[in-house]
Amino acid sequence: MVKRTSHQSADCLIARPLDAIGDWWSLLIVRDAFDGMRRFGEFQKSLGVAKNILSARLRNLVAHGILEIVPASDGGAHHEYVLTEKGRGLFYVLVALRQWGETYFSGPGEPYTFMVDTRTGRPIRRLEVHAEDGRLLTPGETRLADFRRAPE
Amino acid sequence: MVKRTSHQSADCLIARPLDAIGDWWSLLIVRDAFDGMRRFGEFQKSLGVAKNILSARLRNLVAHGILEIVPASDGGAHHEYVLTEKGRGLFYVLVALRQWGETYFSGPGEPYTFMVDTRTGRPIRRLEVHAEDGRLLTPGETRLADFRRAPE
DNA sequence: TCCATTCGGTTTCAATTTGAAACCATTGCC
DNA sequence: GGCAATGGTTTCAAATTGAAACCGAATGGA
Numbered sequence: 001m002v003k004r005t006s007h008q009s010a011d012c013l014i015a016r017p018l019d020a021i022g023d024w025w026s027l028l029i030v031r032d033a034f035d036g037m038r039r040f041g042e043f044q045k046s047l048g049v050a051k052n053i054l055s056a057r058l059r060n061l062v063a064h065g066i067l068e069i070v071p072a073s074d075g076g077a078h079h080e081y082v083l084t085e086k087g088r089g090l091f092y093v094l095v096a097l098r099q100w101g102e103t104y105f106s107g108p109g110e111p112y113t114f115m116v117d118t119r120t121g122r123p124i125r126r127l128e129v130h131a132e133d134g135r136l137l138t139p140g141e142t143r144l145a146d147f148r149r150a151p152e
Numbered sequence: 153m154v155k156r157t158s159h160q161s162a163d164c165l166i167a168r169p170l171d172a173i174g175d176w177w178s179l180l181i182v183r184d185a186f187d188g189m190r191r192f193g194e195f196q197k198s199l200g201v202a203k204n205i206l207s208a209r210l211r212n213l214v215a216h217g218i219l220e221i222v223p224a225s226d227g228g229a230h231h232e233y234v235l236t237e238k239g240r241g242l243f244y245v246l247v248a249l250r251q252w253g254e255t256y257f258s259g260p261g262e263p264y265t266f267m268v269d270t271r272t273g274r275p276i277r278r279l280e281v282h283a284e285d286g287r288l289l290t291p292g293e294t295r296l297a298d299f300r301r302a303p304e
Numbered sequence: 305t306c307c308a309t310t311c312g313g314t315t316t317c318a319a320t321t322t323g324a325a326a327c328c329a330t331t332g333c334c
Numbered sequence: 335g336g337c338a339a340t341g342g343t344t345t346c347a348a349a350t351t352g353a354a355a356c357c358g359a360a361t362g363g364a
Contacts (some may be wrong), residue, residue, distance in 0.1 A: 012257075013253035013258060013265070014183050014246065014249055016253055016257040017250075017256075017257060018180070018249070019176075022175070028167060039312090041311060041312075050351075050352045051314085051353095052315080052351085052352075053350095053351065053352065054313090055313060055314075056351095076361095077311090077360060077361085078311065078359095079312095086256050088291060089255060092251065092252070092281070093245065093249050094166065095281055096245040096247070096279075097245050098165050098166055099244065100169055100242060100245060101164075101166060103241060104169075104238050113165065113297060113298050114297060115294050115297075116294065116295060117287070117294060118292075118293050119283070119293065120283065120285070122283065122284040123284060124283055124294060127244045127279055130277040131269040131276055131277065132274040132276070135269070137269060140270075141269065141270050141271065142267050142268065142270060142276060143267070143268060143270050144265040145265060145266060192340075193341070202323045203324095203343085204322085204324090204344080205323065206342095228331085229331055229332085229340095230330090230331085230341065
């Protein structure tokens with residue numbers, strides 16, 4: 001499961017996250033966790049994934065510090081899986097993926113949900129990338145910089 | 153490669169995008185494409201992936217309309233792979249993933265790059281989720297709404 | 305108390321996917 | 335023509351996946 005890049009990509013800050021969540025099911029589990037799911041059975045029913053696979057994915061997410069196991073919540077004997085701070089940090093990845101999905105994958109007549117502001121019920125804004133001074137940036141206006149070379 | 157959710161998740165706007173790019177290599181290919189890579193050999197050298205796998209992934213990305221094949225560019229005989237509009241839409245996913253990686257995966261002393269505004273060389277801002285009226289939203293302040301039920 | 309059921313997994317095993325390496329076809333160059 | 339580079343495909347072993355069976359502990363009734 002854990003894929004180690006033996007050749008060391010120059011940009012492991014994409015590769016390393018993908019190592020943690022880069023398989024089909026993990027992000028779906030995280031999404032369900034954002035939706036309040038906590039228990040093995042809930043995830044299994046929601047995703048329809050084989051139990052051994054779910055078991056392995058949950059273990060992996062816990063190992064990566066994205067989920068953590070908490071003793072109970074309704075006094076039951078079994079534990080539950082909840083997002084850690086690190087796991088909640090994936091919110092923006094999910095929003096980005098979802099907005100991309102809304103734009104390019106929602107066919108006409110298909111049932112689809114989209115993300116709204118709970119308070120008003122209105123759709124949220126699209127994500128934007130901004131410069132430090134607030135300017136809106138396009139992909140072409142950004143680049144990767146080596147921290148040691150040009151922080152000035 | 154293509155994983156069909158037979159059970160139809162209620163939220164296929166996460167699952168469908170993952171079906172297109174939800175394996176380890178595809179997003180890395182897209183990232184390299186944003187970095188200006190266009191040719192089979194460039195991707196192969198950058199990623200260190202087996203050629204048959206790269207071949208399959210490129211084919212898949214083209215099939216999903218994320219990359220397209222263009223005839224040449226330097227007059228050479230071979231074609232090149234460039235991002236489509238849909239592919240460029242993945243910019244926000246990459247930024248989100250990268251910022252998450254910067255936050256949780258960059259160990260001290262490790263070489264790492266981060267994203268800067270080309271014009272100023274300064275780091276870009278963190279992504280934020282905003283309501284229609286501009287309020288900053290946390291994960292808990294959003295939910296998914298059925299388009300047909302509550303657009304009002 | 306005893307039996308059945310649910311929950312949360314693990315084990316087993318066949319089928320699919322992956323990846324390394326070998327191979328192949330075309331183009332460009334001398 | 336010969337030779338290397340590019341851009342793949344084929345082959346085959348190894349790893350991963352997934353469906354189903356199994357299992358143990360904790361309820362829940364009769």
